[in-house]
Amino acid sequence: MADTKFHPAMAVSNIKNHIPIVLEMETDHYSAWAELFKLHARSHRVLSHILPTGKEKAPSTDEEKELWSTLDATVLQWVYATISTDLLHTIIEEDLSAKEAWDRLRNLFQDNKNSRAVALEHDFSHVKLRDFPNASAYCQRLKTLADQLKSVGAPVTDNRLVLQLVAGLTEAYKNVGTYIRQSKPLPSFSEARSSLCLEEKALAEMHDDSPTAMVANSQREFDDSTPWMILLIFCGLSLWLENRMFTLNS
Template sequence: MSDSKIHPAMTVLNIKTSIPMTLEMDNSQYSTWAELFKVHAHSHKVLHHIIPDKKVAPPSTDAEKDVWSILDAAVLGWIYSAISYDLLNTIIEPDSTAMAAWKRLKYIFQDNQNSRAVALEHDFSNTHM
């Protein structure tokens, strides 16, 4: 990438204009939020910062590594800006990457789906009319 071109991701001033919802710990909107985020990342050519893509070669030169780091920080900032304060405190780690934060969120919302389904089924079965 030459210095005279601005990467599309660097033109985003406010992620909330593209993703109008804030992901919160106690809601069930993770799938919708994640899909909106992926569409936004794809349209700004940074989807590979949250979802591995074997077609995208890892940065090899110092200049490419610098650009990668800057873009990753921008995507990480998007994630942090689009989630609640409670979730932010749960996933934030020093020197994290966008992909690591994305995986932590996915783990929070999707790893417990089976146990959550069993618990909801139990609650439903024990509901008295």
């Protein structure tokens, strides 16, 4: 067995650089978090510490046992560092192994799938563009909910994701919504998202070029220059009065 200092898992100084998602019960990014975690564990040769296949050779020598214990503690630290404080207090326990922590998180997020699916389905069906600052945030919320539904065994088809995107649009996006809905076949979600973002940009540019906006800009420019104009008129009037008084006195 190679010395512990040469194991790739030991070279990870900040796990959050590799797994930027912080797992929280409220946001439920479990599927994405778990996939990133497994990918990282596999690339650093410690996947068996959370997902053993049963074919692993049990450590026999003291050196092998020490290495296994060190690596398991390292993986457990990765778990703890990438979950919320509430989840940490929920699963933490003395002498917990990395696999036990992994299993507890999986059970927390995948138990009661039917109840979670009902709640997520309600949220998914009621997402509206008006509740978000821009089209990108709106689309991201739809995609996140679709991913969460998939993780509880209720996957959303791409066509349904596109139709839900259209259903939640505001009146200002009626034209692009009609275009997407009437396309045969329906565009993919990524294509529909791009169309919506382009429409948002076009509407913003139209607003900037509208007569109302131009009048407002002109009014603002006039307002900014008004004090100078008054001063110039006052100075001119003063000079005229002085000349007039000089003429009369003469």
